[in-house]
Amino acid sequence: MNTASKDQQTQRKTNIFIGILLFLVSIVLFITTTPIGFLYGFFYRLFTGFLKGLGGYFLEIAVSIDQLGNVVMQHILNLLWIKRKGYKFGHRDETISSVLGKNQEENTLSGFGKLIVSILDTIDPDHVFDSIDHFVESKI
Template identity: 60%
Template structure:
């Protein structure tokens, strides 16, 4: 079986009302089922894998939230953190730190972007460069 490559951005136009409806449904479902899934997930990991399992689950959640932040904040970050020729934030499969690191490599961070990167470097040396995911397609 041959799998066809699918780009992260859609080529066909999407009805804006469908996008808004699906967004609202996802928010309601997350609000209703998220807390149960979170508690169950932490307890399951604790009892099956111990504290290490809890840490791994927490890291998976952190990465997913970071990817959401990259999409949610893309327009603000693209305006404030990078120059016009920079690598754009907003890929749903990429973390904020990965996109920040790519811009650091390219030299396309603004002063504000460099300040954010320095704060992250203070907390975790070379954080953005170490976070670059080279398997993400733009």
Template identity: 60%
Template sequence: MILKKENFKPDKKIKPFIGILLFLVSIILAAVTIPLGFIYGIFYNLFTKGIKGIGEYCLKIAISIDQLGNVAMQHLINTLWITPLGYKFGNRDETISSALGRNKQLETLTSFGKFIDTILDKLDPNHSLNSIDYYIEPTDQIIDKLAWIHINNYQILSTRSKGRNKYYIPGGKREGEETDHVALLREIKEELNVDLLVKTLDFLGVFEAQADSHKPGTLVRMTCYFAEYTGRLQAASEIEEFVWLNYEDKEQVSEVDKIIFDYLHHEGLLK
């Protein structure tokens, strides 16, 4: 089971000298402790879980190495594998395969990047797409948002902000260290003047696409919840109006909302 992170904290600012010093110390410690720890880990898992335990242990190490490679090789990979408008490698919380999958979705892989992806697909079909990690901490290229999915008679509630032409599923960004639930309840209260019932919140999924009105390679990650509410729906704050949309209205919404529309339509919830 993968537990979703609900709190995102910004990186602490470190002086360059401290960063170099910590890097050297970590290299020394790794050279001494990793071989010993690895051997012990192999035997520990062998005697406690058998071959399955060794496989799980090795997979965790492989993922960690992949994350290290995403940071250590970011500049080289960004030059060779993706176009200048692609999603950048280098997030310390993400694997190389995950970032590769995001660029495959955005169609920003270079010929060499496509070649690497093809090789991985031969070993593991749809490897990079299946490796996309929606639970990594946001960066400048990932806009973290929450959305309330409310469906009535196979139509989905959507909103249009003042001065905009497109409709958006109601929700918004978290403030500070808000949890998903706190942020979503606040946003919906501000936008539609109703109170979501916390006990009815039901996680739907996480969806990702190119962010509207942002430079190419900037993604919006939408974490979606179903929920019941109390009160009467009213357009408030920056919201000009709220409407009920069908699946055929998909072209009137944002890129990430289109993906959500497709999913809901496939599940028979939106017609």
């Protein structure tokens, strides 16, 4: 399924009760199954790829959490970190760093957004530029 059809599914009218129910089910499943999956994955990667495999495992988790943050915090990040006409946060397949990088290229970061970019780029030089996902287009 391509990105456009995923976005169309997300934007279709959804019954609020179904949306809330699926959200609650996902939270319960996440809380109850994640510790088991994490421990299994940790030891699997530790023994099959040693430290290199373990580093990749943690990076995959970090990217997934970052994508979740991009969706959950999209409204406040759009308000605080970018200018009105900037590339919007909120695409479920994109990281916060990718959106920051796109806005840095377009010079649409707010002052606060520029501060966040400078912090990230101090930790990892050119982080937001290197994080840009050119295959994801704005959902708005």
